Amino acid sequence: MYQHLETAKNTENLKRIVVDPVSRVEGHGKVTLLLDADNKVQQARLHIVEFRGFERFIQGRPYWELPVLVQRLCGICPVSHHLAAAKAIDQLVGIDPENLPVSADKLRRLLHFGQVFQSHALHFFHLSSPDLLFGFESDISKRSIVAVLGAYPDLGVQGVKMRKYGQEVIRMVSGKRIHGTCAIPGGVNKSLTKAERDYLLEDIDQMIEWSAASVALIKKVHCSNLPYYDDFATIRSNYLGLTKPDGALELYHGGIRAKNANGGTIIDHVDYCKYNDYIHEEVRSWTYMKFPYLLSLGRENGWYRVGPLARVNNCDYINTPLAEAARVEFKAHSNEAMVHSTLAFHWARLIETLHCAESIKTLLNDPDIMGHDLVAQGEKRYEGVGVIEAPRGTLFHHYQVDENDIVTKANLIVSTTSNNMAMNESVRQVAAEYLSGQELTEPLLNNLEVAIRAYDPCLSCATHAMGKMPLQLELIDEEGNLIDKLVKHSSGQIERPSHG
C-alpha cells in the first residue's frame, strides 16, 4: 500500500522533518519525513528510540517474581503484564487455565476489566478527545484535557471519574492502584470482602451509563465526518487477537484468531502456547521495535493489527448486551466485512469500555469473587506461555526456567510491537495523502500524531506525565541547515525560537 515510502530511492537532496517526540502517547517515539524540493513526501518512518532490554533483565531471577517485576514495564497497563506473566507461571507450577480455581479466575478477570476500563478511559478522555472534539489541526493550545475540561466540563469530569473507578477496581483486587500484587503461581493471594464488593457496586451503574454515552458520542463524531473518518490513516490489514471458544470477544483468555482484510479466517482457536509456530518477528535496522508477522502469509503480507479495532472486528459477538448492540451498529456503519478505518479504533475502544463496565457489574454480583479456594498446585514444568488481550492488544509472555526455578529465557511481544507495521503504514498514508506537497505547519503535522495516537501506542512502556510531553519540530533543508523550528514546552506553551 504505502510500503514504497518506507525507504526513499535516493535520499540525497531531500529535506528532513522530525516530529520528536510524538506527544500524548506513552513512551518516546519520533517520526521522520524526507521531502523533496516540492514538499512531496519520499520517505516516512515511525522510530522507537528507547530500548529497555527487559528480557535480559529478568534472566537470572526466580520465576515467582515475574508478575511483579514485569509490571514495571509499563505505567499504564501494569496489570496486563502482571496477568500475562501470571498465566505463564501458572504453567510452571503445572496449572493450566482450566485448572485455576474458579474464584482465582474470576478475580483475575475482574482485575483485568478494571485495567482495560481505566486505560481506555485515560486514552479517550485525556489523550484523544482534544483531537476528536476540536479537530486535528486545531490550535495547539486547545489540544489538551485542560481545554476539554473548559469546553465540555461534564465530559472531562466523567473521564476523570471513569479512570478513577478503574483504578479503584484494581486497588480492591490487588491492594494498590498501581503495581499491587494479586496473582501468584496457580492463583491469587486474596479475594474480595463483602465491604469491598459493595463499595465497587455503588458506582458501577453510573460507569455503565457514562460508557454508553461515550459510545454514542464517538459514533456521532465518527459518522458526522464519515468519509474523512473512514479514510484518514486508514489501511487494509489483517487482524489478530484472542476470542472465546464460541467466537465471543475475550480479553483475558482464549484461542488466537486472525482474519484477513476481507474477513476470511487465517487461523482460529489456536492454542497460544504454540504462538511460535504461527508468528515470527522481523528486525529492521532503523528502529528498535521488531515487526511481527503471520508465518503463513510471509513478511510482506503477514503483518496484522491488534487492539480494540482488531478485537471488535474479529469477534462474532460480545456477551454483554449494551456492548453487543454497539458492536452491531459499529459493524453496520461500514459496508465491508471488516472495519478498516484507523480512527474507528476510538469507537471500538469505547465499545470495549462499555463491555468492561458491564462485565465488572456481572462479576461483582458473582459470589465466587468472595470465595476462599484461591490457589492450585500441580507438577513443575520448565516452560510457560501467557497471552492476554491488553488494552492495546495481544500481549505475549514466554518464559523458560531451569531446575532451580531461575528464568533462563524470556520473550515478550507487546501489543504495540504488533501494531508497528500498521502504525508505520498509517503514518505513510497520512504523509502521502494529507501532507505531501504542502507547506508544513505544526497543526498539519499533528495529523501524523493523530494517526499514531489512534493506536494508543505504548512506545516504550515507560510512564510519562500526561499532556506534558515536549514537542520539537525541525525543518531542515537539503544542505542540512535548520530553516525552521517550532517548540512546544512541557507547560504547553509554544514558541518559534529565533535561529541562525
Added chain:
Amino acid sequence: MSKSITIDGNTVPFEEGQTIMEAATAAGVYIPHLCHHLEFAPHGSCKLCNVKVNGRVCSACTFPAMEGQEVLNNTQELTDDRQKITQMLFVEGNHFCPSCEKTGNCQLQAVAYHLNMLDDHYPLFFPTRKVDASHAEVMIDHNRCIFCTLCVRASQQKDGKDVFAISGRGLKKHLIVNAQSGLLKDTDIEATDQAAHICPTGAILIKHTAYQVPIGERIYDHKQIDQVSLEKEHDQHGK
C-alpha cells in the same frame, strides 16, 4: 532501689548485665537496629543503634547499661546519622524494593521509612552479586545481604548447624555457605531452620512463598517498625 539510666531525659531502670538496648526495649523505648536480635549475643555491626552515652557515640546493642549514664537516642543528629547509615546499606547492595518479594515485611525497608529516608543520596554501587537457588526450598539472593550475621548466629546457636559465615573484608565481604561446592543445596540447611527465617532483608527466602500475603496484611502495612519491634521484643526483655 533498682539501678537506672536516663534516655532522652527519662529514667529507665536496668538490671545488672543488660545492654542499653535491652534496658531501653524493656522500658518500651525503641532504638533503631538491624543486626540486634533479642535471642542472640550482640554483634554490633550495622551501627544503626548508635546512641550518645555521656557525649560519646556507642552501639546500644553492645554497650552495657551502667549507673549514671545519660543516653541520647531520639535526637535529630542521631536520626540523621542513622539515615546516612541506612542509605549506605542501600547503595552497597542491590535493593530494588518495588519488585522484591520481601517488600512490606522487610526490616531494612521499614527502618528506612521510619528514618524518613527519601532517596539513596549516595551513588549506587551496583555490585555484581549472585542468586543461589540451588536448594529446593531455601534460596539466597546475595544482592540483598547486609552482613548482619543473624543467619550465622541462628544456624550455630539455635539450629545446631554451621551453615553460614561471613568471609572477606570491606568491599569484598560476602556471605558464604558451608559446602565444598559453595552451594546451599550441599549444606544441611532445612526450611524449618531458624536461620532460614531470620534474615531482616530479602536475602534468605523460603522459595515458592512470594507474594502470598496480600498488601494490607504485611507486617509493616499498618504499623511502623518501632511499634512492631517493641510489641515483639518488649515482653521478653522485661523478664
